[in-house]
Amino acid sequence: MDIHxxxxxxxxxxxxxPIPKGGLAYSPEQAxxxxxxxxxxxxxxxxxxxxxxxxxxxxxxxxxTENEVEEAADRMLGRKLVTHQTGPAGKMVGRLYVEGGVxxxxxxxxxxxxxxxxxxxxxxASTEGGMEIEEVAAATPEKIVRMPxxxxxxxxxFQAREIAFALGIxxxxxxxxxxxxxxxxxxxxxxxxTMLEINPLVLTHExxxxxxxxxxxxxxxxxxxxxxxxxxxxxxxxxxRETQAADRGLSYVGLEGDVGCIVNGAGLAMATxxxxxxxxxxxxxxxxxxxxxxxxxxxxxxxxxxQDGNVKCVLVNIFAGINRCDWVAQGVVKAVxxxxxxxxxxxxxxxxxxxxGQQILRESGINVITADTLAEAAEKSxxxxxxxxxxxAA
Ligand code: GDP
Ligand code: MN
Numbered sequence: 122m123d124i125h126x127x128x129x130x131x132x133x134x135x136x137x138x139p140i141p142k143g144g145l146a147y148s149p150e151q152a153x154x155x156x157x158x159x160x161x162x163x164x165x166x167x168x169x170x171x172x173x174x175x176x177x178x179x180x181x182x183x184x185x186t187e188n189e190v191e192e193a194a195d196r197m198l199g200r201k202l203v204t205h206q207t208g209p210a211g212k213m214v215g216r217l218y219v220e221g222g223v224x225x226x227x228x229x230x231x232x233x234x235x236x237x238x239x240x241x242x243x244x245x246a247s248t249e250g251g252m253e254i255e256e257v258a259a260a261t262p263e264k265i266v267r268m269p270x271x272x273x274x275x276x277x278x279f280q281a282r283e284i285a286f287a288l289g290i291x292x293x294x295x296x297x298x299x300x301x302x303x304x305x306x307x308x309x310x311x312x313x314x315t316m317l318e319i320n321p322l323v324l325t326h327e328x329x330x331x332x333x334x335x336x337x338x339x340x341x342x343x344x345x346x347x348x349x350x351x352x353x354x355x356x357x358x359x360x361x362r363e364t365q366a367a368d369r370g371l372s373y374v375g376l377e378g379d380v381g382c383i384v385n386g387a388g389l390a391m392a393t394x395x396x397x398x399x400x401x402x403x404x405x406x407x408x409x410x411x412x413x414x415x416x417x418x419x420x421x422x423x424x425x426x427x428q429d430g431n432v433k434c435v436l437v438n439i440f441a442g443i444n445r446c447d448w449v450a451q452g453v454v455k456a457v458x459x460x461x462x463x464x465x466x467x468x469x470x471x472x473x474x475x476x477x478g479q480q481i482l483r484e485s486g487i488n489v490i491t492a493d494t495l496a497e498a499a500e501k502s503x504x505x506x507x508x509x510x511x512x513x514a515a
Pocket of ligand 1: 164165167172173174175176177181183220221222223224225228250251252320321333334335
């Protein structure tokens with residue numbers, strides 16, 4: 122789960138990481154009021170959307186008067202912000218964060234990620250803050266420091282100091298910097314983060330360090346023990362189809378093609394996608410129904426998948442290991458009746474009780490195209506989607 126910048130900053134502040142003074146605003150008037158409340162003569166109006174690259178896309182505006190704050194807020198609120206990360210659809214700006222300006226001497230990068238292959242938390246730091254870390258990694262990889270944290274002991278003070286030195290922090294600010302790094306690590310660890318990015322971490326002209334931007338993601342499987350984090354979820358920033366699926370215990374991925382895919386397991390989803398592409402088509406989406414394929418679950422999956430207007434054919438590709446093909450087949454038959462499916466349906470079953478499953482499909486009387494192999498299923502669904510598209514065009 123992702124959260125907003127202001128929420129990540131609130132968490133960091135609770136762990137003792139310095140952040141600029143700021144306040145949330147839902148309207149231009151409120152933004153101007155926040156600026157007055159914060160005081161000073163420079164403010165930054167920042168769109169709160171779950172994406173990076175807001176600066177380049179017009180989602181971060183440095184303002185010199187309250188009037189400018191109000192105008193910037195007016196321009197951002199209620200619009201979609203399109204960044205290189207959001208895709209052309211963009212993300213709706215429903216709230217703003219207004220901050221006091223900071224005297225930036227140097228922009229640095231500090232990040233924490235869960236490195237799954239190393240099975241460690243990895244601290245990532247760079248003197249090249251402010252720009253995307255991916256760009257730094259591509260252009261000047263030598264400017265990125267990576268330091269694994271030993272899980273048995275957690276991050277050590279000497280490691281934080283080493284990072285502070287690598288960041289070129291002046292001697293009189295090294296203690297402050299290593300404290301900040303340790304506190305950020307604790308926030309990440311205690312809240313079960315999968316990613317925490319402070320970009321930029323700023324060294325001010327006054328010689329202090331401030332987290333100027335913060336992005337944080339959390340392990341969904343650990344949310345049950347962090348009610349305070351679960352509350353921060355902003356569904357307006359998520360793909361509504363993915364949210365609906367998640368609320369029903371299913372996982373959904375929206376794509377751009379026209380074959381709706383119902384599968385079990387992420388690996389099978391990837392393989393299905395590859396085979397559809399190979400057959401000259403493209404998947405519209407994936408719905409992972411997981412382990413249990415009860416008729417109700419399959420019916421829900423049918424409804425979610427066919428909600429996408431681009432879908433011209435539904436492909437059910439299930440490998441029954443724990444599951445049984447005859448149950449899945451019964452589920453499919455009932456689901457077709459319950460949802461009154463009009464689109465062509467291709468079903469490929471494999472695994473336990475596959476013959477029985479196929480027999481149930483054959484004898485059910487529902488309109489179904491069966492396939493024995495994944496390749497055959499992909500070819501048949503692409504062909505069916507193409508014929509539906511051709512009919513619609515004619
Ligand atoms: P992002 O583009 O979504 O990563 O948004 P950031 O919060 O990182 O802001 C982008 C850039 O805006 C930063 O790298 C800074 O250069 C600039 N910026 C943000 N806040 C301030 C501020 O208080 N003062 C000044 N001068 N620049 C700021
Ligand atoms: Mn940033």
